[in-house]
Amino acid sequence: MQTDNFSFDLIVVGGGSAGVAAAYSAAKQGAKVALLEKKPFSGGRATDTFVGTMCGLYFRNEQDDFTYSSDGFLAEFAEKLKELSNTSPIRTKNGNKFLPYKQPAFVFLCDKLLTESGVQTFYHTTVIGVETNEDSLSCLSAFHQNKKYSFLAKSFIDASGTALLQTLAGKTPIQDEEYQQSHFSVRVSGVEGSDIQELKLALVYALKKAEQAGRISTALSFTSLVPGQTAIDNIWLKIPITQTWSGTTTKDIGNLSAIEIEARSNAQLIVECLKAFSPLFSNTAIAELAFETGVRITERNQGKEILRKEDVLGAIKRSDSSIKATWPIEIWQPGKPVIMEYFAENDYYSIPNETLTSPYYKNLFFVGRNISADSGAIASARVIGTCLQMGETVAKWI
Numbered sequence: 001m002q003t004d005n006f007s008f009d010l011i012v013v014g015g016g017s018a019g020v021a022a023a024y025s026a027a028k029q030g031a032k033v034a035l036l037e038k039k040p041f042s043g044g045r046a047t048d049t050f051v052g053t054m055c056g057l058y059f060r061n062e063q064d065d066f067t068y069s070s071d072g073f074l075a076e077f078a079e080k081l082k083e084l085s086n087t088s089p090i091r092t093k094n095g096n097k098f099l100p101y102k103q104p105a106f107v108f109l110c111d112k113l114l115t116e117s118g119v120q121t122f123y124h125t126t127v128i129g130v131e132t133n134e135d136s137l138s139c140l141s142a143f144h145q146n147k148k149y150s151f152l153a154k155s156f157i158d159a160s161g162t163a164l165l166q167t168l169a170g171k172t173p174i175q176d177e178e179y180q181q182s183h184f185s186v187r188v189s190g191v192e193g194s195d196i197q198e199l200k201l202a203l204v205y206a207l208k209k210a211e212q213a214g215r216i217s218t219a220l221s222f223t224s225l226v227p228g229q230t231a232i233d234n235i236w237l238k239i240p241i242t243q244t245w246s247g248t249t250t251k252d253i254g255n256l257s258a259i260e261i262e263a264r265s266n267a268q269l270i271v272e273c274l275k276a277f278s279p280l281f282s283n284t285a286i287a288e289l290a291f292e293t294g295v296r297i298t299e300r301n302q303g304k305e306i307l308r309k310e311d312v313l314g315a316i317k318r319s320d321s322s323i324k325a326t327w328p329i330e331i332w333q334p335g336k337p338v339i340m341e342y343f344a345e346n347d348y349y350s351i352p353n354e355t356l357t358s359p360y361y362k363n364l365f366f367v368g369r370n371i372s373a374d375s376g377a378i379a380s381a382r383v384i385g386t387c388l389q390m391g392e393t394v395a396k397w398i
């Protein structure tokens with residue numbers, strides 16, 4: 001491409017689940033769409049942190065009924081991902097259901113969908129500034145390979161996960177006093193188990209022994225397997241981080257680096273302990289690291305309305321919203337088991353349109369984990385299935 005200025009109907013910032021859904025759906029409707037992503041691949045948290053399971057696809061109940069909560073893009077994406085990953089959905093004893101997936105399959109599927117639908121995808125492209133008129137966004141500036149480019153569009157979708165666009169425009173995002181615990185995924189090779197259940201038990205046993213011996217903290221003893229990625233001889237571990245993210249407005253620019261360094265240090269310690277305390281792990285080694293630590297919840301955009309925890313637990317419905325969010329609230333804290341807060345089985349709550357809409361700029365919308373929500377509500381609404389629905393919905397407004 002020759003020019004330093006690009007002009008589009010829609011620019012989507014961020015190629016995570018929500019951004020891919022939005023860009024794909026808008027391009028399928030005939031819009032000229034650009035997707036700007038700072039990494040060299042799509043999927044966001046779902047691929048850079050090796051999450052491994054898609055939640056929010058099905059209604060919660062005790063039956064093995066895996067009917068999708070939406071028959072639109074969510075179902076299309078999940079069916080394709082299931083086939084590429086060669087996995088089947090799982091139901092837990094609380095009736096929660098999820099689809100395990102393989103990280104490369106997610107990356108390949110995003111590339112395929114974006115290419116087929118005609119989205120112009122700009123990888124390695126980091127948005128660093130916005131220009132605004134009185135009541136609209138006019139232009140983004142982005143950095144790509146040592147050069148700054150201008151991107152113009154009629155509409156913009158912030159799928160950055162971090163309330164990027166309004167923050168760059170000087171608006172205060174929704175912040176939490178404390179953010180949830182992060183996790184780091186690593187692949188461990190040389191495991192000698194005969195089935196996953198045996199490995200799970202050996203993992204719990206070795207971690208307990210390591211804790212009793214004072215080699216690891218209680219927080220680290222909550223290390224678990226990543227279902228979608230794990231194979232018998234090559235397991236993926238989800239390792240807890242004790243330091244929590246302190247927010248982008250913090251003066252502590254070193255916080256994220258400290259988290260990444262702790263993650264890698266914890267991974268080495270855990271694998272040393274597994275080798276020491278279980279014969280199944282005696283020949284193991286770390287074979288692969290996730291691209292980054294998974295910080296679950298960060299700052300969100302202030303919208304026309306804020307989705308609140310009471311709305312989620314009360315399963316609010318809005319007649320103008322087609323998004324059916326089915327996953328419960330999930331709270332992760334260091335050294336404690338995950339807390340799940342439920343609404344009724346087979347039920348859902350709507351994501352109100354106003355939580356996806358900017359109160360400041362008439363051509364700016366939000367999708368994914370940076371929608372306008374309080375800390376309780378986003379702890380449910382952020383799951384991949386719900387993010388896919390948000391992207392598809394907002395694309396219809398462009």
Ligand SMILES: Cc1cc2nc3c(=O)[nH]c(=O)nc-3n(C[C@H](O)[C@H](O)[C@H](O)COP(=O)(O)OP(=O)(O)OC[C@H]3O[C@@H](n4cnc5c(N)ncnc54)[C@H](O)[C@@H]3O)c2cc1C
Nearest residue numbers: 014016017018038044045055126127160161294368369384
């Ligand atoms: C440890 C962990 C475990 C989780 N477990 C599950 C689970 O089991 N099941 C489930 O469904 N969900 C899970 N989640 C939640 C889920 O993965 C995310 O909430 C969801 O993927 C968010 O999608 P998104 O598109 O909103 O944002 P993201 O995936 O965060 O995507 C945002 C994208 O924007 C890009 N970006 C940011 N800033 C810029 C910029 N300046 N310029 C250009 N690009 C930019 C980023 O690189 C990223 O690709 C988990 C999350 C974590 C961290």
